[in-house]
Amino acid sequence: MNIQDLIRPTVKVLKPYSSARDEFQGNSGDMVFLDANENPFENGVNRYPDPKQQTVKSLLSEIKGIPKQNILLGNGSDEVLDLIYRAFCEPNHDNIITLPPTYGMYSVLANINAIEIKSVQLDENFQPKVDEILEIADSNSKLLFLCSPNNPTGNSFEASSIEKLIKEFKGIVVIDEAYIDFSNEESWASRLSEFPNLMVTQTLSKAYGMAGIRLGICFASEEIISVLNRIKPPYNVNELTQQKAISQLEQNELTTQQVEAILQEREALVKELKFVDYISKIYPSDANFILVKVDDATKRYNQLIKKGIVIRNRTTQPGCENCLRFTVGTPEENKILIDTLKSI
Numbered sequence: 001m002n003i004q005d006l007i008r009p010t011v012k013v014l015k016p017y018s019s020a021r022d023e024f025q026g027n028s029g030d031m032v033f034l035d036a037n038e039n040p041f042e043n044g045v046n047r048y049p050d051p052k053q054q055t056v057k058s059l060l061s062e063i064k065g066i067p068k069q070n071i072l073l074g075n076g077s078d079e080v081l082d083l084i085y086r087a088f089c090e091p092n093h094d095n096i097i098t099l100p101p102t103y104g105m106y107s108v109l110a111n112i113n114a115i116e117i118k119s120v121q122l123d124e125n126f127q128p129k130v131d132e133i134l135e136i137a138d139s140n141s142k143l144l145f146l147c148s149p150n151n152p153t154g155n156s157f158e159a160s161s162i163e164k165l166i167k168e169f170k171g172i173v174v175i176d177e178a179y180i181d182f183s184n185e186e187s188w189a190s191r192l193s194e195f196p197n198l199m200v201t202q203t204l205s206k207a208y209g210m211a212g213i214r215l216g217i218c219f220a221s222e223e224i225i226s227v228l229n230r231i232k233p234p235y236n237v238n239e240l241t242q243q244k245a246i247s248q249l250e251q252n253e254l255t256t257q258q259v260e261a262i263l264q265e266r267e268a269l270v271k272e273l274k275f276v277d278y279i280s281k282i283y284p285s286d287a288n289f290i291l292v293k294v295d296d297a298t299k300r301y302n303q304l305i306k307k308g309i310v311i312r313n314r315t316t317q318p319g320c321e322n323c324l325r326f327t328v329g330t331p332e333e334n335k336i337l338i339d340t341l342k343s344i
């Protein structure tokens with residue numbers, strides 16, 4: 001597969017903006033920087049941030065086991081996803097494929113970018129219908145989004161289905177692994193060298209506990225990463241975000257411990273949910289949330305709001321009629337949730 005043939009013509013010939021920090025790349029502490037029209041008085045953020053986020057990428061490279069040149073960072077995965085659209089999808093011409101029920105941003109971004117959405121609903125076990133997906137794809141189908149573990153259903157997709165889709169889909173397959181750190185499945189990022197059309201997105205917003213700093217991660221071939229680097233805003237990850245990411249990633253054992261605790265709480269929560277009589281189904285979860293089917297999702301949602309608990313009502317999503325999604329909280333929060341569910 002030739003990736004160059006998938007890139008938008010305008011992007012292929014684009015000459016990127018060259019920032020002051022791009023043009024001078026030395027790293028000498030005693031240089032006098034008079035190139036970027038910054039205020040020279042030091043306050044911690046008076047200088048532009050590193051446009052390539054070298055230190056954050058080095059730490060992530062070590063933690064994830066992926067070479068730095070295969071990493072691009074964005075202002076949340078949402079920016080990463082937007083860059084992917086702008087690199088590959090020609091407005092009013094191309095289309096993308098999503099598999100509902102799934103994360104809403106794929107469709108929102110398609111609509112913003114005037115890209116047609118083709119959708120193939122997941123089967124009754126929330127697995128992709130591989131043959132139908134390959135059948136619906138046409139020569140303008142540039143992106144296929146696989147969210148695994150999937151939001152809002154919580155399950156991972158079968159590895160054999162994912163592999164077949166990567167091999168046979170003629171565009172880019174984007175695997176959104178926002179919840180991979182809660183799962184026992186291996187990240188597809190470890191298989192980038194086998195599949196030139198594979199992209200994997202992850203985030204610091206969930207397991208890493210940094211939703212507030214907005215840092216999204218993209219893993220892909222060097223060829224694809226270099227295309228995204230050409231179209232990204234030069235300083236898309238701000239200095240405070242980079243500093244916070246560095247200090248948290250340097251003490252990554254804390255994240256590992258927290259993930260362990262969340263997984264234990266998830267199992268405890270599942271056990272307790274079985275005793276709530278109007279919950280008819282608890283879907284298996286590989287993530288930090290649980291989807292359940294109840295008698296009347298909107299009624300139960302409103303009852304919980306009245307008791308001061310906010311969860312997500314997913315009843316309007318295809319295949320999720322009367323389904324509610326709970327995020328796994330602290331032990332105290334989960335106890336309040338369970339006690340309240342049993343009392344209403």
Ligand SMILES: *Cc1c(COP(=O)(O)O)cnc(C)c1O
Pocket residue numbers: 075076077078079103147151176178202203204205206211214215216
């Ligand atoms: C939460 C979530 C993200 C994360 O988005 P950020 O912009 O990085 O916070 C991405 N994909 C899915 C499926 C999510 O649920």
